[in-house]
Amino acid sequence: MKYLCLICDEEKTINDMSKAETDAFMGEYFTFTSDIQASGHYEAGEALQPVATATTVRIRNGKMSTTDGPFAETKEQLGGFYLIKAKDLNEAIQIASRIPSARCGSIEVRPVVDFGQSQ
Amino acid sequence: MLATLIRLLGDFERAEEALHDAFLAAIQQWPIEGVPASPRTWLVSTGRFFAIDAMRRRARHDASLATLADALERQAAANREGHEDPAIEDDRLRRIFTCCHPALPVDARMALTLREVCGLTTEEIARAFFASASTIAQRIVRAKAKIRDARIPYQVPQHAELSERLEAVLHVVYLMFNEGYSTTAGVQLTRADLSGEAIRLGRLIVELLPDPEAIGLLALMLLHESRRSARTSETGDLVLLDEQDRRLWDRALIAEGTRLAQRALASRRFGPYTLQGAIAAVHAEADTSDETDWAQIVGIYDVLIRSDPSPVFELNRAVAVAMWKGAAEGLVRIEAILARGDLAAYHWAHASRADLCRRLGRRDEARASYTRALVLVKQEPERRFLERRLEELGTSES
Numbered sequence: 001m002k003y004l005c006l007i008c009d010e011e012k013t014i015n016d017m018s019k020a021e022t023d024a025f026m027g028e029y030f031t032f033t034s035d036i037q038a039s040g041h042y043e044a045g046e047a048l049q050p051v052a053t054a055t056t057v058r059i060r061n062g063k064m065s066t067t068d069g070p071f072a073e074t075k076e077q078l079g080g081f082y083l084i085k086a087k088d089l090n091e092a093i094q095i096a097s098r099i100p101s102a103r104c105g106s107i108e109v110r111p112v113v114d115f116g117q118s119q
Numbered sequence: 120m121l122a123t124l125i126r127l128l129g130d131f132e133r134a135e136e137a138l139h140d141a142f143l144a145a146i147q148q149w150p151i152e153g154v155p156a157s158p159r160t161w162l163v164s165t166g167r168f169f170a171i172d173a174m175r176r177r178a179r180h181d182a183s184l185a186t187l188a189d190a191l192e193r194q195a196a197a198n199r200e201g202h203e204d205p206a207i208e209d210d211r212l213r214r215i216f217t218c219c220h221p222a223l224p225v226d227a228r229m230a231l232t233l234r235e236v237c238g239l240t241t242e243e244i245a246r247a248f249f250a251s252a253s254t255i256a257q258r259i260v261r262a263k264a265k266i267r268d269a270r271i272p273y274q275v276p277q278h279a280e281l282s283e284r285l286e287a288v289l290h291v292v293y294l295m296f297n298e299g300y301s302t303t304a305g306v307q308l309t310r311a312d313l314s315g316e317a318i319r320l321g322r323l324i325v326e327l328l329p330d331p332e333a334i335g336l337l338a339l340m341l342l343h344e345s346r347r348s349a350r351t352s353e354t355g356d357l358v359l360l361d362e363q364d365r366r367l368w369d370r371a372l373i374a375e376g377t378r379l380a381q382r383a384l385a386s387r388r389f390g391p392y393t394l395q396g397a398i399a400a401v402h403a404e405a406d407t408s409d410e411t412d413w414a415q416i417v418g419i420y421d422v423l424i425r426s427d428p429s430p431v432f433e434l435n436r437a438v439a440v441a442m443w444k445g446a447a448e449g450l451v452r453i454e455a456i457l458a459r460g461d462l463a464a465y466h467w468a469h470a471s472r473a474d475l476c477r478r479l480g481r482r483d484e485a486r487a488s489y490t491r492a493l494v495l496v497k498q499e500p501e502r503r504f505l506e507r508r509l510e511e512l513g514t515s516e517s
Contacts, residue, residue: 001270088272089222094280111269 002043002112003084003092008076009105011050028100036084041095047080076105083112123163128170136173137166140238144169151266152273155210168211172238211236212327213273215320219288220271227262228291229298230255236323237316247313248298285328289336289392292320296340300347301498314344325379335383335393341376342399345369357504361408361442373403391427394419413443430461434468446478466495470505477512486512 017025029047036042054070070077082099086092089111096107124134141162155161218232226248233239233247241259245252265271276284299313321337349367352358377400383393398419405411420436433456441449453472462468473488489509496502 088270089220090272090274090276090280093222 001086001088001092001114003086003089003096004110004112005082005084005092005096005099006078006108006110007080007082007099007101007105008074008108009079009101010076011079013104014079025100032098032100033082035098036082036095041084041086041091043083043085045080045082048078051077079105120159120163120166124166124170127163127167133170133174134166137170138162140169141166151263161210169238209275211323212275215288215324215327216275216284217266217271217273219284219291220266221284221287222269222271223262223265224258225291225294227258229295230258231262232291232295232320233316234259236320239316243312247316282330285330285333288324289332292317292324292340293336293392295320296343300343314340314347318344331383331386331389332392334379334386335389335396338376338379338383338396339392339399341372341379342396342403345372345376345403351500355500356507357500359504360402365406368403373400376400377403391423394423394426398423408442411442413439417443430456430459431465434462434465434471438471441475446475450475450479464495466492466497466501466505469495470508473508477508482512 014022014025033042033045051070054068056067056069056071058065058067079101084092084095086095089109092109092111096102096109099107101107120138124137128134128137144165145158145162149155215232215236218235219228223231230244230248233244234241239247241256242252245255248255275281296314296317299315299317318337318340321333321340324333325337345368346360346363348369349363349365350358358364376396380393380396380400383389384397398416401412401416401419416439417436420432420439424432424436434453437449437452437456439449440452450472453468453475456462457468457472469488469492473485473492476482476485476488486509489505489512493502493505493509496505
């Protein structure tokens with residue numbers, strides 16, 4: 001079963017880090033990614049540009065509107081994701097807890113709908 | 120199977136009802152969790168579990184049923200030691216861990232556990248929580264949908280996660296007990312049913328997984344339960360610990376609770392439940408409030424606060440300090456906690472301050488704090504208690 005791990009943290013936390021701290025933090029991410037690649041849990045994963053680069057698009061009454069910024073203003077922002085394969089929620093939670101941002105932000109774990117199986 | 124159950128339960132009707140319940144459980148569980156390795160044994164064991172359970176619940180009206188349930192449970196325990204399929208024990212433990220999974224909302228965990236582990240009906244659970252049956256049914260349906268869709272596994276967590284997950288299970292049991300012991304809202308002071316179920320669950324967990332904190336929690340619940348009949352007056356009013364008629368305390372529960380607390384403490388791997396159990400045990404061994412070893416209680420609170428910082432524990436410690444070293448010593452501490460704002464919305468914090476002010480003759484301050492507590496209190500007997508205290512203080516300073 002696939003789970004999407006949404007990495008939510010405060011951009012300020014990262015911005016306030018020194019160069020050495022940022023390097024160490026990114027190093028942890030590289031280690032984590034190669035670990036779950038090796039264990040076969042990794043499906044995909046990306047880091048996102050800061051929330052200031054976000055654009056939100058909607059179509060209402062047939063008319064497109066674009067607004068700057070994320071769709072919801074929250075203290076913690078979506079900063080990246082991993083798509084993982086796990087046998088159940090317990091395993092997914094264990095993997096998510098090893099994402100470095102779990103220590104300073106939060107990881108939302110969402111099961112992915114398997115349309116193939118639900119038919 | 121029916122024959123086996125009749126033999127085990129000694130009653131045809133009871134066995135038939137038990138088997139019926141077991142089949143119902145199988146229809147619900149097997150499609151989701153898979154057919155157990157030994158379906159027949161599963162049905163017999165589940166049926167027997169339900170039957171003993173039902174008897175325990177009916178036992179409130181009929182003491183002889185309680186004796187019978189005890190005997191059957193002992194017999195079941197003896198069988199387990201002998202040759203019973205260990206898979207059934209695992210099955211029950213797995214069910215507890217699944218129902219108390221931290222990915223489920225906490226109120227759903229309680230409802231689901233009462234339904235799937237304790238065997239209560241939706242209507243019974245609804246009555247216990249003063250909720251409508253449809254609310255509870257919906258809570259359970261949603262929880263089951265999450266178990267299915269997020270794939271919450273039906274398993275006992277592996278060693279690395281076990282202590283953290285057991286903590287979540289014990290938390291559910293503790294909340295269930297408290298919900299029954301000191302109802303947060305409503306007209307009744309206590310609801311014995313929920314506490315009784317929590318204790319039964321606590322016993323089951325200790326039997327299946329004798330972890331020190333599980334033992335400590337059971338001790339804590341039994342020791343609090345021992346005071347139940349002294350906690351309420353004949354008119355349904357609240358009686359505080361220092362004013363309780365200690366002859367009403369249940370000695371058998373105290374003996375068992377104290378023994379369990381000692382056993383948990385001896386493990387040296389105990390946590391907050393064991394320490395709270397130990398505090399309750401110190402209270403239980405004193406014949407009067409004055410004879411209580413307050414120094415020891417303050418000492419245990421120190422250990423507790425160090426391992427598990429909580430403003431409520433600090434408040435309780437301050438009250439114990441007041442009993443040990445005098446009201447003024449306690450008041451300084453309570454005012455410091457209130458000044459931090461942590462317990463500003465907790466009625467007992469204000470009521471405790473009021474009580475110490477009252478004892479120190481500071482009547483205006485006592486009145487102000489009782490008034491504050493009355494604004495915050497939600498439960499009827501506690502409100503009457505606070506109103507009584509406020510009346511006793513008279514209307515104004517002479």
